[in-house]
Amino acid sequence: MTPTPAVETVELSKRYRRRWAVRDCTLAIPTGRIAALAGPNGAGKSTLLRMLAGLTTPTGGEIRVLGRDRETSDQELLGWIGYLDQERPLYRGFSVAEMLRYGRETNPGWDDDRAHKYLDDLAIPLAARIGKLSGGQQAQVALALCLAKRPPVLLLDEPSGALDPVAREDLMHVLLQAVVDDGITVLLASHAISDLAAVCDYVVILSAARVQLAGELERVLATHRLLIGSTDRTFGLPSDSTVVASSRTGRQVSTLVRMRSPIETWAGEVIEPTLEEVVLGYLRGRSAHVEVQRAQAGVGGMTS
Amino acid sequence: MIWVAWRTQRLQLLVTLGLALLLALWLAATGLGMGHSQTWKYWTDGDVLVLYAVPAIVGLGVGAPLVAGEFDRRTQRLAWTQGMTRRQWLGWKIAVGAVVVVIASGLLSSLTQWWTDAISIPLRANAGGFTGVKILPTAFDVTGTVIIGYALFAFAVGVALGAAIRRPGWAFAAGVPVFIVARLLIQLDIRPHLIAPAIYTNLTLVIATKVQSAWILASGILPAGRTSPLPGHSWNAVPRSLSACTSAVKSTFPQSGITPWPHCLTVNHLHYVVQYQPESHYWLLQGAETGIFVAAALLLLGLTVLGIRRVAP
Numbered sequence: 001m002t003p004t005p006a007v008e009t010v011e012l013s014k015r016y017r018r019r020w021a022v023r024d025c026t027l028a029i030p031t032g033r034i035a036a037l038a039g040p041n042g043a044g045k046s047t048l049l050r051m052l053a054g055l056t057t058p059t060g061g062e063i064r065v066l067g068r069d070r071e072t073s074d075q076e077l078l079g080w081i082g083y084l085d086q087e088r089p090l091y092r093g094f095s096v097a098e099m100l101r102y103g104r105e106t107n108p109g110w111d112d113d114r115a116h117k118y119l120d121d122l123a124i125p126l127a128a129r130i131g132k133l134s135g136g137q138q139a140q141v142a143l144a145l146c147l148a149k150r151p152p153v154l155l156l157d158e159p160s161g162a163l164d165p166v167a168r169e170d171l172m173h174v175l176l177q178a179v180v181d182d183g184i185t186v187l188l189a190s191h192a193i194s195d196l197a198a199v200c201d202y203v204v205i206l207s208a209a210r211v212q213l214a215g216e217l218e219r220v221l222a223t224h225r226l227l228i229g230s231t232d233r234t235f236g237l238p239s240d241s242t243v244v245a246s247s248r249t250g251r252q253v254s255t256l257v258r259m260r261s262p263i264e265t266w267a268g269e270v271i272e273p274t275l276e277e278v279v280l281g282y283l284r285g286r287s288a289h290v291e292v293q294r295a296q297a298g299v300g301g302m303t304s
Numbered sequence: 305m306i307w308v309a310w311r312t313q314r315l316q317l318l319v320t321l322g323l324a325l326l327l328a329l330w331l332a333a334t335g336l337g338m339g340h341s342q343t344w345k346y347w348t349d350g351d352v353l354v355l356y357a358v359p360a361i362v363g364l365g366v367g368a369p370l371v372a373g374e375f376d377r378r379t380q381r382l383a384w385t386q387g388m389t390r391r392q393w394l395g396w397k398i399a400v401g402a403v404v405v406v407i408a409s410g411l412l413s414s415l416t417q418w419w420t421d422a423i424s425i426p427l428r429a430n431a432g433g434f435t436g437v438k439i440l441p442t443a444f445d446v447t448g449t450v451i452i453g454y455a456l457f458a459f460a461v462g463v464a465l466g467a468a469i470r471r472p473g474w475a476f477a478a479g480v481p482v483f484i485v486a487r488l489l490i491q492l493d494i495r496p497h498l499i500a501p502a503i504y505t506n507l508t509l510v511i512a513t514k515v516q517s518a519w520i521l522a523s524g525i526l527p528a529g530r531t532s533p534l535p536g537h538s539w540n541a542v543p544r545s546l547s548a549c550t551s552a553v554k555s556t557f558p559q560s561g562i563t564p565w566p567h568c569l570t571v572n573h574l575h576y577v578v579q580y581q582p583e584s585h586y587w588l589l590q591g592a593e594t595g596i597f598v599a600a601a602l603l604l605l606g607l608t609v610l611g612i613r614r615v616a617p
Binding site: 050053054055056057074075078079081082083085087089090091092093094098101102103105106107108109110142145149 | 305307311312315378381382383385386387613614617
């Protein structure tokens with residue numbers, strides 16, 4: 001018997017008028033993982049997280065969190081999920097101490113020591129008004145609220161957007177620590193894949209409202225190959241492999257291939273791709289031209 | 305949770321309480337001044353307008369930003385992902401907001417009550433049988449418990465519209481016509497009949513002082529035994545036979561000064577009827593009208609609490 005996934009969705013969909021924000025999304029993220037939710041802006045990452053957090057009502061499909069059906073009115077389940085919105089909403093008129101009190105009064109499992117320690121380490125003064133803090137400090141307060149709730153499932157939407165590189169690394173460290181100490185599951189959405197690559201061990205690629213790929217990072221990397229050569233012709237590849245995307249830089253062509261049996265007959269160079277290369281390949285291969293451009297802007301292009 | 309409900313709407317709650325205190329000071333100053341000078345003045349039209357507007361301002365001022373203010377600060381996604389359901393969250397906010405609305409409008413109510421009594425007691429003493437003061441519409445709706453009912457209703461309208469419109473300013477603006485229509489509807493069409501009116505009849509067409517000073521709803525000449533017009537007839541319809549009788553009496557006894565009414569009404573099997581709400585119905589009517597507005601408020605708040613889970617984040 002497989003253990004209960006931390007987050008499970010079955011054909012989850014959300015439609016806004018005529019536009020599908022998320023369509024037929026089926027996922028099962030095991031507990032204790034840091035899962036990267038990658039995709040360009042507008043791919044449906046935020047909508048997916050908001051549905052998991054119970055904010056947005058799905059148009060169709062099912063959500064189970066730690067084996068329990070998602071219901072907006074389920075108070076216990078609300079306590080299981082820590083959610084950090086993309087906008088990192090806080091009451092700007094509150095002091096930091098008041099913001100923590102807000103968290104304490106609205107969350108049964110609140111860990112005051114953890115919140116205080118987190119903010120102490122960052123030297124964020126408790127008496128300061130939220131509105132007077134820098135964007136990065138506000139993001140840290142919002143994160144402290146999520147962490148002090150001690151949720152078994154943490155959903156973070158672009159958590160590192162306002163953070164400087166050092167703070168980003170600290171955040172990733174904190175998340176890793178929480179996963180190791182408490183066995184929590186983190187689902188982390190970002191279009192900056194380089195952030196995710198260092199910590200995640202599970203990957204979900206979302207593009208144009210659909211899940212393009214989901215799986216353990218190791219397995220994803222092991223089943224993909226980047227073929228570098230002077231041509232994009234793929235004869236000689238095993239018949240059970242699929243070309244995901246290919247791109248040309250100068251005279252060189254890089255082709256991302258998903259394989260089921262080892263590639264032995266390829267004339268050029270065969271290398272194991274990085275997470276970034278896999279993500280970019282899927283975004284190139286499946287989404288519209290405009291979105292690819294956006295993704296490139298966010299990701300920095302293929303590095304080969 | 306009370307702290308959270310208070311802290312997230314502290315500004316409007318403090319402004320509301322401040323406004324109520326300011327009005328209280330104004331009422332106390334004018335009321336006390338009146339007592340000293342022994343000159344009694346009743347509400348001016350301006351005073352009445354202010355007192356009409358206050359329950360709406362208090363109610364909408366607290367109600368409109370209660371949900372919509374969270375959208376305005378974009379904090380609803382924070383509030384709705386903490387460890388409590390939206391219904392619990394809204395329930396607490398409504399409870400704290402409603403308490404402040406009741407305190408503010410209750411303070412106003414007790415002061416206008418005292419103010420009106422300060423006038424009506426000497427007035428009553430002076431005018432002998434003069435009894436009716438607070439039953440008349442301009443005094444009725446600025447005194448008593450109805451003020452609290454109006455304020456709670458405006459509060460509920462503000463909360464519901466705020467959840468639907470998501471902008472506090474627009475919700476407030478949209479609430480004003482809703483409040484005015486509800487008030488006019490009740491005052492003009494429903495209040496007169498909430499309690500069966502008192503009936504005064506005679507044959508002389510002279511109205512007793514106690515009735516004169518009450519809230520007269522209708523009067524007219526009707527068939528003997530009836531206290532309201534026959535269906536399809538108006539209060540003003542006077543049978544032709546009655547006009548014939550009175551002109552006959554007048555031409556027969558031109559100088560006598562005899563009023564023809566008792567005779568002519570009797571021979572035509574008619575009588576004069578006045579429907580009115582006496583001062584003694586004041587608290588009955590206050591209670592009934594307050595009940596209507598409080599019930600409407602509870603209904604609106606209940607629907608909003610039920611519907612809040614469907615609101616987009």
